[in-house]
Amino acid sequence: MEKKGWDGFEIGAMLRSFDGAIRDIATTLPEDRPYSQSNSFTASVADWRIEKPLFNKDYCIDCQFCWVYCPDMSIISRDKKMVGIDFDHCKGCGICVEVCPTNPKSLLMFPEQKEEEVALAEWPQKEKKADTVVEED
Template sequence: MKGWNEFEIGSVLFPFNEDGVQAQGKMREERSYTENSSRSASVAHWRVQKPVHNHDHCINCFFCWVYCPDSSILAKDDQMSGVDYVHCKGCGVCVSVCPTNPKSLLMFDENEVNEEALKQWPQKEEKQK
Protein backbone atom coordinates (compact mmCIF):
# COMPACT_ATOMS: atom_id res chain seq x y z
CA MET A 1 0.00 0.00 0.00
CA LYS A 2 1.27 3.45 -0.92
CA GLY A 3 1.02 6.41 1.41
CA TRP A 4 -0.70 9.58 0.14
CA ASN A 5 2.65 11.31 -0.51
CA GLU A 6 3.90 8.48 -2.76
CA PHE A 7 1.39 9.14 -5.55
CA GLU A 8 2.15 11.30 -8.59
CA ILE A 9 0.54 14.75 -8.62
CA GLY A 10 -2.83 14.48 -10.36
CA SER A 11 -3.26 10.76 -9.71
CA VAL A 12 -6.81 9.45 -9.79
CA LEU A 13 -7.72 6.75 -7.29
CA PHE A 14 -10.85 4.76 -8.00
CA PRO A 15 -12.74 3.78 -4.85
CA PHE A 16 -14.70 0.93 -6.42
CA ASN A 17 -14.86 -2.77 -5.58
CA GLU A 18 -15.48 -3.39 -9.27
CA ASP A 19 -13.81 -2.30 -12.51
CA GLY A 20 -13.62 1.51 -12.40
CA VAL A 21 -14.62 2.06 -16.02
CA GLN A 22 -17.74 -0.08 -15.64
CA ALA A 23 -18.59 1.55 -12.30
CA GLN A 24 -18.48 5.04 -13.81
CA GLY A 25 -21.19 4.01 -16.24
CA LYS A 26 -23.56 3.28 -13.36
CA MET A 27 -25.55 5.63 -11.14
CA ARG A 28 -23.86 6.37 -7.81
CA GLU A 29 -26.38 4.28 -5.86
CA GLU A 30 -25.65 1.23 -8.03
CA ARG A 31 -21.86 1.31 -7.62
CA SER A 32 -19.95 -0.92 -5.20
CA TYR A 33 -17.52 1.24 -3.18
CA THR A 34 -14.53 0.09 -1.14
CA GLU A 35 -14.84 0.17 2.63
CA ASN A 36 -12.39 3.06 2.99
CA SER A 37 -13.75 5.32 0.25
CA SER A 38 -15.38 8.62 1.17
CA ARG A 39 -18.67 7.15 -0.14
CA SER A 40 -18.62 4.45 2.53
CA ALA A 41 -16.92 6.26 5.39
CA SER A 42 -18.29 9.70 6.23
CA VAL A 43 -15.89 12.48 7.17
CA ALA A 44 -18.63 15.07 7.70
CA HIS A 45 -18.37 14.87 11.49
CA TRP A 46 -15.60 17.50 11.53
CA ARG A 47 -17.54 20.05 9.44
CA VAL A 48 -18.15 23.39 11.22
CA GLN A 49 -19.99 25.12 8.38
CA LYS A 50 -22.30 23.66 5.78
CA PRO A 51 -23.56 24.84 2.40
CA VAL A 52 -27.28 25.53 2.22
CA HIS A 53 -29.00 25.48 -1.18
CA ASN A 54 -31.66 28.02 -2.16
CA HIS A 55 -33.77 26.64 -5.03
CA ASP A 56 -35.21 30.10 -5.76
CA HIS A 57 -31.84 31.48 -6.91
CA CYS A 58 -30.39 28.36 -8.55
CA ILE A 59 -30.00 28.37 -12.35
CA ASN A 60 -28.86 24.70 -12.46
CA CYS A 61 -25.51 25.54 -14.02
CA PHE A 62 -23.99 22.58 -12.08
CA PHE A 63 -20.70 24.39 -11.41
CA CYS A 64 -21.10 23.26 -7.78
CA TRP A 65 -21.61 19.65 -8.89
CA VAL A 66 -18.55 19.71 -11.15
CA TYR A 67 -16.19 21.26 -8.60
CA CYS A 68 -17.36 19.54 -5.39
CA PRO A 69 -14.41 17.39 -4.25
CA ASP A 70 -16.71 15.01 -2.36
CA SER A 71 -19.52 14.50 -4.89
CA SER A 72 -21.88 15.93 -2.28
CA ILE A 73 -24.06 17.96 -4.63
CA LEU A 74 -27.28 16.11 -5.30
CA ALA A 75 -29.00 16.39 -8.67
CA LYS A 76 -31.94 14.65 -10.24
CA ASP A 77 -33.80 15.23 -13.50
CA ASP A 78 -31.44 18.04 -14.58
CA GLN A 79 -32.11 19.98 -11.36
CA MET A 80 -29.94 20.51 -8.32
CA SER A 81 -31.82 18.97 -5.43
CA GLY A 82 -29.61 19.69 -2.42
CA VAL A 83 -26.49 18.69 -0.54
CA ASP A 84 -25.47 15.27 0.76
CA TYR A 85 -24.57 16.25 4.33
CA VAL A 86 -23.34 12.75 5.16
CA HIS A 87 -20.33 13.25 2.87
CA CYS A 88 -19.96 17.05 2.65
CA LYS A 89 -16.88 18.31 4.52
CA GLY A 90 -17.95 21.95 4.39
CA CYS A 91 -15.03 23.18 2.27
CA GLY A 92 -17.14 25.87 0.54
CA VAL A 93 -15.92 25.19 -2.99
CA CYS A 94 -19.53 24.94 -4.17
CA VAL A 95 -20.26 28.42 -2.82
CA SER A 96 -17.15 29.95 -4.35
CA VAL A 97 -18.02 28.72 -7.88
CA CYS A 98 -21.72 29.64 -7.77
CA PRO A 99 -22.35 32.43 -10.33
CA THR A 100 -25.81 33.60 -9.29
CA ASN A 101 -26.67 36.93 -7.63
CA PRO A 102 -27.23 36.30 -4.81
CA LYS A 103 -25.50 32.94 -4.69
CA SER A 104 -27.76 29.91 -4.59
CA LEU A 105 -25.41 28.23 -2.11
CA LEU A 106 -24.17 29.95 1.03
CA MET A 107 -22.23 28.69 4.03
CA PHE A 108 -23.96 28.64 7.41
CA ASP A 109 -23.06 27.33 10.84
CA GLU A 110 -23.29 23.55 11.02
CA ASN A 111 -26.04 23.77 13.66
CA GLU A 112 -28.19 26.25 11.71
CA VAL A 113 -31.50 24.77 10.61
CA ASN A 114 -31.76 25.03 6.82
CA GLU A 115 -35.20 26.65 6.93
CA GLU A 116 -33.82 29.37 9.23
CA ALA A 117 -30.82 29.87 6.94
CA LEU A 118 -33.14 30.39 3.97
CA LYS A 119 -34.94 33.17 5.88
CA GLN A 120 -31.60 35.00 6.21
CA TRP A 121 -30.79 34.90 2.47
CA PRO A 122 -29.44 38.18 1.08
CA GLN A 123 -31.28 40.16 -1.57
CA LYS A 124 -30.02 40.60 -5.12
CA GLU A 125 -27.24 43.16 -5.35
CA GLU A 126 -27.73 45.96 -7.86
CA LYS A 127 -25.06 46.28 -10.55
CA GLN A 128 -22.64 49.16 -10.15
CA LYS A 129 -22.75 51.60 -13.08
Protein backbone atom coordinates in the same frame (compact mmCIF):
# COMPACT_ATOMS: atom_id res chain seq x y z
CA MET B 1 -11.07 -7.33 3.00
CA GLU B 2 -9.69 -6.31 6.35
CA LYS B 3 -10.74 -2.77 7.23
CA LYS B 4 -7.68 -0.55 7.69
CA GLY B 5 -7.14 3.04 8.72
CA TRP B 6 -5.40 5.55 6.48
CA ASP B 7 -2.02 4.62 7.94
CA GLY B 8 -2.56 0.85 7.65
CA PHE B 9 -1.91 0.58 3.92
CA GLU B 10 1.47 -0.27 2.46
CA ILE B 11 3.26 2.40 0.43
CA GLY B 12 2.21 2.07 -3.19
CA ALA B 13 -0.89 0.02 -2.40
CA MET B 14 -3.64 0.23 -4.97
CA LEU B 15 -7.05 0.94 -3.49
CA ARG B 16 -9.93 -0.01 -5.72
CA SER B 17 -12.95 2.27 -5.71
CA PHE B 18 -15.46 -0.52 -6.31
CA ASP B 19 -15.85 -4.18 -5.44
CA GLY B 20 -15.90 -6.48 -8.47
CA ALA B 21 -16.12 -5.66 -12.16
CA ILE B 22 -17.98 -2.47 -13.01
CA ARG B 23 -19.73 -1.66 -16.26
CA ASP B 24 -21.37 1.63 -17.17
CA ILE B 25 -20.52 3.34 -13.88
CA ALA B 26 -21.27 6.78 -15.35
CA THR B 27 -24.99 6.04 -15.55
CA THR B 28 -25.18 4.26 -12.17
CA LEU B 29 -26.39 6.56 -9.41
CA PRO B 30 -23.79 7.02 -6.64
CA GLU B 31 -26.01 5.42 -4.01
CA ASP B 32 -26.36 2.29 -6.19
CA ARG B 33 -22.62 1.77 -6.83
CA PRO B 34 -20.77 -1.14 -5.13
CA TYR B 35 -18.16 0.95 -3.27
CA SER B 36 -15.26 -0.89 -1.65
CA GLN B 37 -14.43 -0.45 2.02
CA SER B 38 -11.35 1.60 1.10
CA ASN B 39 -13.40 4.17 -0.85
CA SER B 40 -14.03 7.49 0.86
CA PHE B 41 -17.69 7.24 -0.16
CA THR B 42 -18.17 4.79 2.71
CA ALA B 43 -16.79 7.23 5.30
CA SER B 44 -18.53 10.30 6.67
CA VAL B 45 -16.71 13.57 7.34
CA ALA B 46 -19.78 15.37 8.62
CA ASP B 47 -18.72 15.14 12.25
CA TRP B 48 -15.82 17.60 11.84
CA ARG B 49 -17.53 20.18 9.61
CA ILE B 50 -18.23 23.53 11.35
CA GLU B 51 -19.95 25.25 8.42
CA LYS B 52 -22.20 23.74 5.80
CA PRO B 53 -23.41 24.95 2.43
CA LEU B 54 -27.15 25.31 2.10
CA PHE B 55 -28.97 25.41 -1.22
CA ASN B 56 -31.74 27.80 -2.24
CA LYS B 57 -33.34 26.42 -5.40
CA ASP B 58 -35.18 29.70 -6.03
CA TYR B 59 -31.90 31.30 -7.16
CA CYS B 60 -30.24 28.32 -8.86
CA ILE B 61 -29.71 28.48 -12.63
CA ASP B 62 -28.44 24.88 -12.85
CA CYS B 63 -25.05 25.93 -14.24
CA GLN B 64 -23.46 22.88 -12.53
CA PHE B 65 -20.37 24.88 -11.44
CA CYS B 66 -20.85 23.62 -7.86
CA TRP B 67 -21.02 20.01 -9.08
CA VAL B 68 -17.93 20.38 -11.29
CA TYR B 69 -15.74 22.06 -8.65
CA CYS B 70 -16.79 20.14 -5.50
CA PRO B 71 -13.70 18.17 -4.41
CA ASP B 72 -15.83 15.59 -2.60
CA MET B 73 -18.61 15.02 -5.15
CA SER B 74 -21.06 16.20 -2.50
CA ILE B 75 -23.34 18.06 -4.89
CA ILE B 76 -26.26 15.87 -5.90
CA SER B 77 -27.26 16.47 -9.49
CA ARG B 78 -29.87 14.64 -11.53
CA ASP B 79 -30.40 15.31 -15.25
CA LYS B 80 -28.10 18.35 -15.06
CA LYS B 81 -30.14 19.93 -12.25
CA MET B 82 -28.89 20.55 -8.74
CA VAL B 83 -31.13 18.68 -6.28
CA GLY B 84 -29.21 18.85 -3.01
CA ILE B 85 -26.06 18.26 -1.01
CA ASP B 86 -24.66 15.01 0.35
CA PHE B 87 -23.92 16.11 3.92
CA ASP B 88 -22.29 12.78 4.83
CA HIS B 89 -19.38 13.59 2.51
CA CYS B 90 -19.37 17.41 2.42
CA LYS B 91 -16.45 18.74 4.47
CA GLY B 92 -17.68 22.35 4.40
CA CYS B 93 -14.86 23.82 2.30
CA GLY B 94 -17.13 26.41 0.64
CA ILE B 95 -15.81 25.97 -2.91
CA CYS B 96 -19.38 25.47 -4.17
CA VAL B 97 -20.34 28.86 -2.75
CA GLU B 98 -17.30 30.56 -4.26
CA VAL B 99 -18.02 29.31 -7.79
CA CYS B 100 -21.78 29.98 -7.70
CA PRO B 101 -22.45 32.77 -10.23
CA THR B 102 -25.95 33.82 -9.16
CA ASN B 103 -26.70 37.05 -7.32
CA PRO B 104 -27.64 36.41 -4.60
CA LYS B 105 -25.89 33.08 -4.56
CA SER B 106 -27.95 29.90 -4.60
CA LEU B 107 -25.47 28.34 -2.15
CA LEU B 108 -24.36 30.01 1.07
CA MET B 109 -22.35 28.81 4.07
CA PHE B 110 -24.10 28.64 7.44
CA PRO B 111 -23.05 27.33 10.87
CA GLU B 112 -23.43 23.55 11.12
CA GLN B 113 -26.11 23.80 13.83
CA LYS B 114 -28.38 26.20 11.93
CA GLU B 115 -31.66 24.69 10.77
CA GLU B 116 -32.30 24.85 7.03
CA GLU B 117 -35.66 26.64 7.42
CA VAL B 118 -34.05 29.37 9.53
CA ALA B 119 -31.21 29.79 7.04
CA LEU B 120 -33.61 30.06 4.11
CA ALA B 121 -35.54 32.77 5.97
CA GLU B 122 -32.28 34.73 6.40
CA TRP B 123 -31.30 34.40 2.71
CA PRO B 124 -30.44 37.70 0.98
CA GLN B 125 -33.19 38.88 -1.35
CA LYS B 126 -32.70 39.74 -4.99
CA GLU B 127 -32.22 43.42 -5.47
CA LYS B 128 -34.79 44.92 -7.76
CA LYS B 129 -33.35 47.11 -10.44
CA ALA B 130 -34.58 50.67 -10.29
CA ASP B 131 -36.57 51.72 -13.31
CA THR B 132 -34.67 54.38 -15.17
CA VAL B 133 -36.60 57.07 -16.87
CA VAL B 134 -34.97 58.83 -19.77
CA GLU B 135 -36.21 62.34 -20.23
CA GLU B 136 -36.37 63.68 -23.75
CA ASP B 137 -35.88 67.35 -24.63
